[in-house]
């Protein structure tokens with residue numbers, strides 16, 4: 097009974113208690129599956145990899161439909177089955193990789209096809225490499241109207257480095273702008289793909305998708321694994337379920353895993369008993385056991401997300417095995433403070449942040465307090481889209497009313513005797529300390545690749561150089577394909593320049609034609625300083641920024657002008673200043689409300705009138721001396737929103 101009730105809740109909330117769309121009528125009733133019937137050679141583990149929006153989730157849906165895993169969609173219904181989060185459906189992006197198993201008969205034999213959907217945005221590259229570790233093959237999907245883009249190249253390299261069989265697929269051939277021949281030539285020139293191997297499809301209409309299914313079975317090698325060997329299960333994803341604790345996704349390398357088995361983690365050495373085991377079909381579907389090469393979920397009363405270490409190897413208690421090579425842990429690259437608009441809401445907000453962080457392991461959380469904004473949390477994200485998605489989930493799923501500070505990257509402060517990472521401007525050393533104690537300040541840099549049509553090359557270079565980029569090289573991508581060329585520019589640039597709207601500017605200056613990808617490239621010494629903003633002579637901690645000295649004048653002016661617009665007028669005049677160290681970079685004055693204290697005075701009693709004005713001035717001075725500028729949280733909200 098309890099289990100049924102939980103399942104009903106899960107259908108509504110989605111795994112991990114997440115808001116999930118209610119398409120339960122579209123699911124086929126889970127059929128009991130006997131996984132022991134599937135030996136390795138009947139299993140294919142694959143992923144779909146592509147640049148953002150090239151159609152991964154749409155193709156995943158068609159494959160689920162074609163194999164009868166889900167019912168065919170009603171015409172006009174566009175939401176994707178594997179994009180389960182509300183933000184994913186609203187924004188049309190995949191954030192969290194999802195897994196689904198399909199049964200498909202080919203050559204008279206039933207196969208299990210395990211599809212691991214991957215996100216396309218550069219922020220979630222970590223999810224891509226994690227998903228690929230559980231696969232033997234990948235469908236490399238390219239939009240036939242847009243061609244090879246920056247992330248197509250990066251995901252191709254990740255898949256190639258992992259030794260996966262890559263099946264090239266040209267999607268969206270139904271579009272009038274599709275140029276399959278041209279794009280096939282481009283894929284040949286970029287990846288050395290034989291055009292004869294490229295499958296042409298429309299994931300939207302379903303055309304050609306059956307050929308993809310055939311290729312998955314014919315071209316992707318089955319996993320290897322021996323049922324009689326000691327159990328070795330690779331943990332590649334986890335999510336949190338408020339009733340059952342951590343649910344982990346595992347791929348069985350060797351041995352058999354069954355309900356009731358006692359397992360242990362190579363990483364934490366903790367022991368657990370398997371309470372539930374199943375496959376994602378695409379919802380959870382319990383099975384009796386998982387066999388070599390299979391992918392499925394386990395619930396084993398793991399209480400904390402941190403116990404499910406991504407890349408861990410699980411083994412049977414008493415039969416220890418060598419751990420498989422794990423993953424580099426996800427590294428936060430962008431930090432921001434999150435504060436409640438109403439300061440008394442902090443306990444509720446902190447609880448919501450913690451709950452959400454349980455479902456998103458790549459977020460780091462720490463408490464933070466600010467004189468201006470009160471108690472809050474400082475969170476670390478993989479990138480700004482990731483930050484935005486987390487914020488939206490906090491608002492959508494937890495009803496939070498929040499202020500989020502400007503994103504900051506982790507800076508390295510090299511003192512004479514130690515190195516410190518600083519990801520909060522308030523902790524950045526001030527100018528005096530920098531001069532006397534700091535040897536060097538370093539900032540994270542990335543290797544960025546931008547692809548754009550040749551005619552936008554000038555614009556692209558301008559934009560990059562105004563963001564402190566240094567060119568590494570550039571090359572023509574479509575050489576020999578007989579079409580107008582696109583250029584791929586590789587450069588090194590500071591990460592801090594990317595996190596503040598670079599991508600939006602790139603899109604608008606290239607009329608949407610440029611694509612962009614980046615990877616970490618270490619740290620580099622840089623001339624950076626803390627810029628503080630003073631209201632009535634007092635610095636406001638929450639407004640501080642780290643700036644490159646070459647940009648300080650420009651940035652100081654912009655933000656002082658914005659502050660003047662959002663801060664409400666006071667009873668006295670308020671100077672608003674941007675300063676670096678003792679140097680005032682920019683200043684504006686917020687004029688005072690002028691309460692008409694002389695109203696109600698009759699006639700020509702000039703001396704009384706003057707006295708009133710004097711008193712008013714005195715009052716203003718007092719206010720000034722006390723430095724009480726009234727800055728409502730809403731004003732912070734406005735200024736922070738415009739810093740994104």
Ligand SMILES: Nc1nc2c(ncn2[C@@H]2O[C@H](COP(=O)(O)OP(=O)(O)OP(=O)(O)O)[C@@H](O)[C@H]2O)c(=O)[nH]1
Nearest residue numbers: 148149150151152153154189190216268298299300
């Ligand atoms: N015309 C046409 N549109 C398609 C086709 N496949 C996908 N689309 C559309 O392209 C858009 C992006 O498709 P998605 O499946 O969400 O792309 P995605 O690669 O999963 O996106 P991310 O998960 O954000 O990386 C959607 O509007 C789809 O309806 C196709 O074959 N033809």
